Amino acid sequence: MSSAVSIIGIGIHPFGRTPQRSGLEQGVVAARAALADAGISWKDVQYAFGGSSSAGNADTMVSRLGLTGLPFINVANGCATGGSALLGAYMALSSGQADVALAVGFDKHEPGAFAVDPCEWGLGNWYGESGLALTTQFFALKLKRYMHEFGITDDSLVRVAVKAFANGALNPNAWRRTALGFEDIARSPMLNDPLRKYMFCSPAEGAVALVLANAAAVRKFGGKAITLRAAAIRTRNFGSFEVFSPSLALQRAPSPSVMASRAAYEMAGVGPEDVDVAQLQDTESGAEIMHMAENGFCQDGEQEALLSAGATTIQGRLPVNTDGGCLANGEPIGASGLRQVHELCLQLRGDAGARQVPKPPRIGYSHVYGAPGVSAVTILGV
Amino acid sequence: MQRSIDTQLFEWPSGDPHLIGSECRSCGVVSFPRQASCPRCSGSDIGLRRLGNVGQLWTWTTQEFAPKSPPYAVTPFTPFQLGYVELPGEVIIESRILGDRAALQIGLAMELTFVPLFTDANGDEVICFAFRPLGKSS
Numbered sequence: 321m322s323s324a325v326s327i328i329g330i331g332i333h334p335f336g337r338t339p340q341r342s343g344l345e346q347g348v349v350a351a352r353a354a355l356a357d358a359g360i361s362w363k364d365v366q367y368a369f370g371g372s373s374s375a376g377n378a379d380t381m382v383s384r385l386g387l388t389g390l391p392f393i394n395v396a397n398g399c400a401t402g403g404s405a406l407l408g409a410y411m412a413l414s415s416g417q418a419d420v421a422l423a424v425g426f427d428k429h430e431p432g433a434f435a436v437d438p439c440e441w442g443l444g445n446w447y448g449e450s451g452l453a454l455t456t457q458f459f460a461l462k463l464k465r466y467m468h469e470f471g472i473t474d475d476s477l478v479r480v481a482v483k484a485f486a487n488g489a490l491n492p493n494a495w496r497r498t499a500l501g502f503e504d505i506a507r508s509p510m511l512n513d514p515l516r517k518y519m520f521c522s523p524a525e526g527a528v529a530l531v532l533a534n535a536a537a538v539r540k541f542g543g544k545a546i547t548l549r550a551a552a553i554r555t556r557n558f559g560s561f562e563v564f565s566p567s568l569a570l571q572r573a574p575s576p577s578v579m580a581s582r583a584a585y586e587m588a589g590v591g592p593e594d595v596d597v598a599q600l601q602d603t604e605s606g607a608e609i610m611h612m613a614e615n616g617f618c619q620d621g622e623q624e625a626l627l628s629a630g631a632t633t634i635q636g637r638l639p640v641n642t643d644g645g646c647l648a649n650g651e652p653i654g655a656s657g658l659r660q661v662h663e664l665c666l667q668l669r670g671d672a673g674a675r676q677v678p679k680p681p682r683i684g685y686s687h688v689y690g691a692p693g694v695s696a697v698t699i700l701g702v
Numbered sequence: 703m704q705r706s707i708d709t710q711l712f713e714w715p716s717g718d719p720h721l722i723g724s725e726c727r728s729c730g731v732v733s734f735p736r737q738a739s740c741p742r743c744s745g746s747d748i749g750l751r752r753l754g755n756v757g758q759l760w761t762w763t764t765q766e767f768a769p770k771s772p773p774y775a776v777t778p779f780t781p782f783q784l785g786y787v788e789l790p791g792e793v794i795i796e797s798r799i800l801g802d803r804a805a806l807q808i809g810l811a812m813e814l815t816f817v818p819l820f821t822d823a824n825g826d827e828v829i830c831f832a833f834r835p836l837g838k839s840s
C-alpha cells in the first residue's frame with residue numbers, strides 16, 4: 321500500500337448470546353476495548369466506520385462513546401460489512417483525511433436461518449414463496465457441484481467442522497467451546513444435502529472494533545502496530561455462481577473471492593505461499609474448503625489430501641480459522657469480518673494463547689464472502 | 703381457480719407452457735427471469751425468449767428444515783429438493799426438483815413440469831414451475 325496504515329488497537333465483545341446487552345452496546349464494549357488496547361482515548365479518533373445488519377445504526381454509539389463531532393460513516397454491505405468498514409478506515413487514513421480511525425462491526429440476530437425478503441435482493445416474491453430464498457441452499461448447491469467436479473468427500477466436510485470446534489474450545493471469546501467428535505458431526509441431522517447441522521454456522525451476536533493509524537500516529541502512540549498490507553473488495557463477474565441466483569450463465573467466471581484475493585496479493589506484494597495463518601469464510605464447512613482454493617492456497621481438489629494430513633490445524637502447515645471461525649463463533653453479520661482481523665492481530669502479536677500458531681506468524685490473511693456475491697480480503701503483516 | 707406464482711415467469715394457462723426468459727440482441731446472453739438490460743454487456747436491446755423444456759441436472763440439494771414464513775408460503779412444511787438445470791445453449795435455471803432422491807445425480811436428463819404449490823388467501827391454487835427426471839411423468 322502506498323501509505324502505511326497499521327492496526328494499533330483491537331477489541332472484541334464475546335460472540336454467542338448475550339441477552340442482557342443490545343448489539344449496539346456490544347459494539348460500544350468492543351470499541352472501548354480497542355481504544356484501551358491502543359492506549360488512546362475516544363477523542364483521539366478522527367474518523368469512524370461501522371455497521372450492523374440487524375442491530376441498528378453504528379453511528380449512534382457516539383452518544384455512549386462521547387460526542388466529539390467526528391465523521392462517522394454507517395456501513396451496510398452484508399457479510400462484507402466489517403471488511404467494508406475496515407476499507408473505509410484505510411482509505412480515510414491513506415488519503416490523509418485522518419491520522420487515527422475506528423472500524424467497528426456488531427450484530428444481534430434471531431435464532432434460526434436468516435429470514436430473507438426477496439425484494440431486498442431484486443427478486444420477485446415468488447422466489448421466497450416457493451422456498452428458494454435460503455442462503456444455506458446456495459452453499460449446498462455450490463458445494464455439491466464442487467465435490468462432483470473435484471472429488472471432495474463427505475469426510476472432508478466433517479474434518480473441517482471437527483477442526484473448527486476444536487479451535488473454538490481454545491478460544492474464550494467463542495460461542496461454541498466444546499470440541500465435537502467426527503461421528504457427532506457425521507451423524508448430525510442433514511439440513512441441505514450434503515451439509516449437516518454441525519457443518520453450518522448459526523446467526524448469533526458479537527462485536528469487534530479496530531483502531532487504525534497512519535505512520536505519524538503510530539510514532540506518536542507507539543504500541544503493537546500490525547501493518548495492514550492490503551484490503552480489497554470485489555463483487556460478481558458475469559458467470560460466477562452466487563447466492564440468490566434464479567439462473568446462472570452457461571459460462572463460468574472467477575468468483576468475487578478469487579478477484580479480491582488476486583487484488584490483495586498484488587497490493588501486499590506477497591503470494592499465498594507467504595501466508596502463515598489464514599481466516600477464510602466458513603459459513604459452512606464446504607465453504608472453507610472451496611475458499612482454500614479460491615484464495616490461492618491450493619489447487620481445486622487438493623483439499624482432500626490437505627485436510628487428511630491436518631494441514632489446516634493450528635499445528636499444520638497453513639492454519640485456517642484458528643479462532644474456530646464462523647462455525648464456532650456463530651455469524652453476527654456485521655462483526656464476522658472484523659473478528660477474523662482481530663484473530664490475525666492476536667496471532668501476529670503472539671498473543672493468541674492456547675491457540676497460538678507455534679511458528680511465529682509474520683503474514684496473516686482474512687477473507688469474507690456474502691450475499692449477493694461480495695468478497696473482502698485483507699492481508700496483515702509484522 | 704389456478705393462478706401462476708408470477709405471471710412473468712412462464713406461460714399460464716397454456717396447452718404447451720414454457721418458461722419465458724429474455725435474450726440480449728447485442729451479445730446473445732439469455733436471462734431468467736426476464737430483465738430489461740443485459741447482465742453481461744449492459745445493453746438494453748432485449749427481447750423475450752421462450753426457453754427449452756429439457757436439460758440436464760447441473761447441481762442439486764435438499765431442503766430438510768422449514769424455511770421461515772414469510773416468505774415461504776407452503777404449509778405444512780415437508781422436505782423438498784431443488785437444484786439447477788442446464789438448458790443447452792440457453793441458461794442454467796434454479797428450480798424445485800421432483801423425483802426419487804436416490805436417483806438424482808448431476809447430469810441426469812430433466813424436463814419442465816408445473817405443480818400446484820400452495821393455496822393463497824383468495825383460495826386460488828398457486829402454480830409453480832419445477833423440473834423432474836425426463837420420462838418419469840408419474
